[in-house]
Amino acid sequence: VKVVKYDEMQCLISGLNFLLNRVPDEVFGYEGGMQSFADPHPYLLVNVGSGISFLRCISADKFERVMGSAIGGATFWGLVRSMTKVRDYDEAMKLAMAGNSDSVNMTVGDIYGGDYPSFSLPRNMTASFFGKVRSLTPLSLLIESPSNAVLFMVSNNIGQLTYLTAQKYGIEKIYFSGNFLRGNEIAMQALHRAITFWSGGKMRSCFLRHEGHFGALGAFLLHNGFTGEDIA
Structure with missing residues (x-):
């Protein structure tokens, strides 16, 4: 068996571009409904694995990695x-899904007694992750809630970095990919809310039906001589 090596990010982009242009219902929004664009470019691809890569995709054959973050899926785990x-990642995710971060996170309402209308901050917005732990006894702290808070903290951080990166490059279409997001309702919700809030609804947070297959598909296309124009 001969093993041929291809660049990971090139494979990822090639596979994604192929599906964006060939599969009508590939993209969906968190609140339901398929998303479609006459031209998917330019877009920002946020690939969330152990860490995070932010890829600015200008056209079918032109992209660049514009930023990265060390706070990703491996941070949560x-x-x-x-x-x-x-001791198992899937069990950790189930634990987080069963928790309620409100019992450990401090909110705007906890500080101000309600909303903060001057800055349009709702009472349920997190003001300090794990801010309530200082006043809790160890015996009253269930493991599900801190796990949920970690998941929400990592996801919210990704959302804020994504918004700032997209704003810097004037991009409104954002695609999220990576194993961390597969079946992760809390993360998708947090990303959607963060992008919508900070951009005032101008940016679109999009998720992908065939998550997990882009790299393999891209490697297949590149190995068989397909170029950026062929893929588009």
Whole structure:
């Protein structure tokens, strides 16, 4: 068996561009409904794995990595594992899904007694992750809620970095990919809300039906001689 190596990000972009141009219902929004664009470019691809890569895709054969972050899926897994006895990633995710971060996170309402209308901050917006833990006893702290708070914290951080990156390059279409998002309702909701809030609804947060297959598809296309124009 001969193993041929291709660049990871090139494969990812090639596979994604192929599906964006060939599969009508590939893209969906968090609140439901398929998203379609006459031309998918330019867009920002946020690939969330162990860490995060932010890829500015200008055309079918032109893209660049404009930023990265070390706070990603492995951060969530590492923190939850250090706080609990869970030794499996899927179990950690189930634990987080069952928790309620409101019991450990401090909100705008906790500080001001309600909304902060001067800056359009709703009472349920998180003001400080794990801000309530200082006043809780260890025995009253269930492991599900801190795990949920970690998941929400990582997701919210990704959302804010995504908005700032998209704003810098004047991009309104944002695609999220990566194993961290597969079946992760909390993360998708947090990303959608963050992008919508900070952009005032001008930016579109989009998710992908065939998440997990872009790299393999891109490698197949590149190995068989397909170029950016062929893929588009």
